Amino acid sequence: xxxxxxxxxxxxxxKTSIKKDIGGKYKNSFLGVIWxxxxxxxxxxxxxxxxxxxMRNNIENYxxxxxxxxxxxxxxxxxVNRTSFVMVENGNIIKKVYFPREILPISLxxxxxxTFIISTIIIIGFVLAFGVGITxxxxxYPLLLLAEYVLLIGISLIVSSVTVYFRDLQxxxxxxxxxxxxxxxIVYSLDFIPExxxxxxxxxxMTYIIQGFRDxxxxxxxxxxxxxLMVIVVGIILTIVGYGIFNKLQKRFAEEL
Amino acid sequence: MQEKExxxxxxxxxxxxxxYLDKANSIKEKLLFWKRNRKETREVLKDINLxxxxxxxxxxxxxxxxxxxxxxxxxxxxxxxxxxxxxxxGKLTSLLELGAGFHPDFSGRENIYFNAxxxxxxxxxxxxxxxxxxxxxxxxxxxxxxxxTYSSGMYMRLAFSVxxxxxxxxxxxxxxxxxxxxxxxxxCINKMKELKKEGxxxxxVTHSLQSARELCxxxxxxxxxxxxxxxxxxxxxxxxxxxxx
Numbered sequence: 001x002x003x004x005x006x007x008x009x010x011x012x013x014x015k016t017s018i019k020k021d022i023g024g025k026y027k028n029s030f031l032g033v034i035w036x037x038x039x040x041x042x043x044x045x046x047x048x049x050x051x052x053x054x055m056r057n058n059i060e061n062y063x064x065x066x067x068x069x070x071x072x073x074x075x076x077x078x079x080v081n082r083t084s085f086v087m088v089e090n091g092n093i094i095k096k097v098y099f100p101r102e103i104l105p106i107s108l109x110x111x112x113x114x115t116f117i118i119s120t121i122i123i124i125g126f127v128l129a130f131g132v133g134i135t136x137x138x139x140x141y142p143l144l145l146l147a148e149y150v151l152l153i154g155i156s157l158i159v160s161s162v163t164v165y166f167r168d169l170q171x172x173x174x175x176x177x178x179x180x181x182x183x184x185x186i187v188y189s190l191d192f193i194p195e196x197x198x199x200x201x202x203x204x205x206m207t208y209i210i211q212g213f214r215d216x217x218x219x220x221x222x223x224x225x226x227x228x229l230m231v232i233v234v235g236i237i238l239t240i241v242g243y244g245i246f247n248k249l250q251k252r253f254a255e256e257l
Numbered sequence: 258m259q260e261k262e263x264x265x266x267x268x269x270x271x272x273x274x275x276x277y278l279d280k281a282n283s284i285k286e287k288l289l290f291w292k293r294n295r296k297e298t299r300e301v302l303k304d305i306n307l308x309x310x311x312x313x314x315x316x317x318x319x320x321x322x323x324x325x326x327x328x329x330x331x332x333x334x335x336x337x338x339x340x341x342x343x344x345x346x347g348k349l350t351s352l353l354e355l356g357a358g359f360h361p362d363f364s365g366r367e368n369i370y371f372n373a374x375x376x377x378x379x380x381x382x383x384x385x386x387x388x389x390x391x392x393x394x395x396x397x398x399x400x401x402x403x404x405x406t407y408s409s410g411m412y413m414r415l416a417f418s419v420x421x422x423x424x425x426x427x428x429x430x431x432x433x434x435x436x437x438x439x440x441x442x443x444x445c446i447n448k449m450k451e452l453k454k455e456g457x458x459x460x461x462v463t464h465s466l467q468s469a470r471e472l473c474x475x476x477x478x479x480x481x482x483x484x485x486x487x488x489x490x491x492x493x494x495x496x497x498x499x500x501x502x
Contacts, residue, residue: 012374012383020360020371093358098333098351099375251337254330255274 003243006100013099014107021111036115040074040122051187059189061218067126068217069186069210072148075116076206077177079109083156084163084170091257101250102243105156113149127217137216140223144212147231151205154238161249164256186210205231263346264427264458265332267307270341272327273298301327303482305341311426314449314459316469316490318497319479325462328479329353329429332460347426347458350376352417354431361405365396365415368404372419386422393448394418395441414441421448428452431462446472466494 007014047070048063059065086104087094094101120141127134163169184206185193193201201207208227215223276297302324309315317325330336331343333351358375359368369390373383391400394414404412421428428449449472453459463469469476469490476493478486486493 010374010377012370012379013377015380016371016374020363093375095335096354097358097375098335098349099377254335 003100003102007103007106010100010103014103014110017103017107018111018114021107022114036119037122040071040119043074044070044122044126047187055188057188057192061130061132064126064130064132065189065214065218066187067123068214069184071116071119071123072144072210072213073181073184073186073206074119075112075148076152076209077181079112079152079156080159080173080177082112083108083160084173086156086160087164087253088167088257094257095254101253102157102246105160105246106153109149109152109156112152113145117145123213123217132218133220134217135220137220137222140212140216140225143225143228144209144216144223147212147228147235148209150232150235150239151209152235154235154240154242157239157242157246161246161253164249164253180204180206184210205234261310261312263308264311264313265307265309265346265460266342266344267305267328267332268342268344270302270305270328270331270338270343271300272302272324272331272336272338273300301482302331302338305482305484307477307484307487309458309460311458312453312456313475314453314473315461316473316476317460317462317479318464318466318469318476318494319485320501323479324482325479326353326431329431329460329462332429345427348377348424349427349429350420350423350425351429352420352431353429359404359412359416362403364403365394365400365407366391368415369419372416373423376420376423376425378423386424390418390422393422393444410438410441417445421445421452425457427458427460429460432464466498470494 044063044067047066051066052062083105086108087101090104093099124134126132159169159173183201184204185201190198190201190207190211208224208231212223212228215221276299305328317328319325327336329351330353331338332345333349333353334343334345335351335353358372360371363371366387369387370380370383373386373390374380378386394400394411394417396411396415399407399411404415407415446468449459453472459472461469461473473490475488476486476490476497477484478493478497486496
């Protein structure tokens with residue numbers, strides 16, 4: 001049976017798990033959904049103070065510059081982080097009921113994508129507050145969102161299934177994400193990197209996505225559509241490979257959990 | 258008589274479990290102690306062949322550890338065989354453990370939606386069955402309370418009501434009827450008889466030979482991972498009692 005047919009058949013489960021994920025996260029907290037704004041805002045405040053102090057830069061409106069990179073990055077890092085726990089957390093259901101296991105990573109990426117769309121309000125707020133303004137270029141937003149989404153689906157299929165067999169991968173992922181945070185032009189611009197080292201950064205698909213978001217919100221220039229389409233192609237390849245791995249590994253999930 | 262459709266076909270199925278004596282479930286340990294990864298393999302099922310036709314109610318009997326539950330799990334695709342093939346034909350519901358996937362903080366009603374969606378139902382289909390499910394569970398006004406406030410009997414009633422109202426062609430049930438009071442047990446057995454009459458296919462794992470006799474027309478006796486006997490319920494159970502007591 002094809003994966004799409006199966007996902008369509010189980011669309012209600014997909015929908016309820018997304019709702020459960022978004023609703024459950026804030027169900028028992030006093031401030032509720034406001035947390036999804038307070039958290040990044042605090043982070044932005046810290047970075048906006050710290051980075052200009054330790055890093056000399058002549059970037060105009062540095063805070064806006066950084067926010068445009070930080071919000072998409074948060075989407076990426078929270079998916080990669082959470083996806084390494086998703087199977088273990090749901091071990092109880094996996095061991096007792098049959099359902100397409102890929103629903104778990106897919107609903108996680110989707111619910112985080114919705115959170116990301118909501119937190120785009122933060123970017124827009126900063127852009128307006130600092131007088132950078134908004135242009136028609138915002139029409140490229142869905143394309144960039146799609147690129148990051150597809151990329152994350154591929155990554156999450158691989159990470160979620162492999163961590164069932166190697167539990168301490170979770171720790172590696174935490175460290176790896178921290179490293180990648182500095183390896184991606186989020187708090188700095190790619191121009192800061194010496195010419196002969198730039199190719200390393202160009203191997204990182206997140207570089208293109210963050211530059212794309214920055215192009216449409218900060219620089220107000222048409223993003224490099226060709227590069228973004230490349231990221232989508234990479235994402236699709238990762239998804240196909242990842243689904244193959246996932247399918248092979250998921251057969252023993254119930255025994256390994 | 259017309260040849261009936263096959264619902265479950267089990268062909269030459271083998272299942273072994275790896276039993277890790279000290280579980281090296283991390284990269285660190287696999288690298289450091291790659292020699293020391295002691296594990297035993299335990300053969301749970303050996304060359305099982307079984308064909309269950311449409312409308313049959315089959316009881317799986319056998320002592321503890323004979324592989325009954327494993328066979329049932331293989332049929333639901335929670336686990337997969339090492340060798341051999343299992344094909345099922347038709348919508349399948351399993352009741353392996355009651356209320357698997359219930360979220361304690363959500364109300365009974367919300368859990369009905371979640372649980373039924375795990376069985377692959379769409380919202381429309383659940384809406385249509387909601388009243389029937391609530392009525393069957395006899396939970397009344399409690400249905401809107403969080404599930405964590407339920408007694409184990411209420412929990413079981415809700416779970417059973419969902420599973421039985423999914424309208425699956427195949428129902429797999431693992432020893433669960435022992436929960437619940439006499440009244441509800443009878444109700445469940447009656448409901449299952451009704452489903453049988455409607456032509457549903459059922460497989461039970463049970464230790465209650467009485468309910469096996471009452472519900473099933475065929476019994477399969479598993480012993481140490483092989484099928485010891487397969488035939489009419491009464492004959493198999495009589496032989497089983499003779500040999501195990």
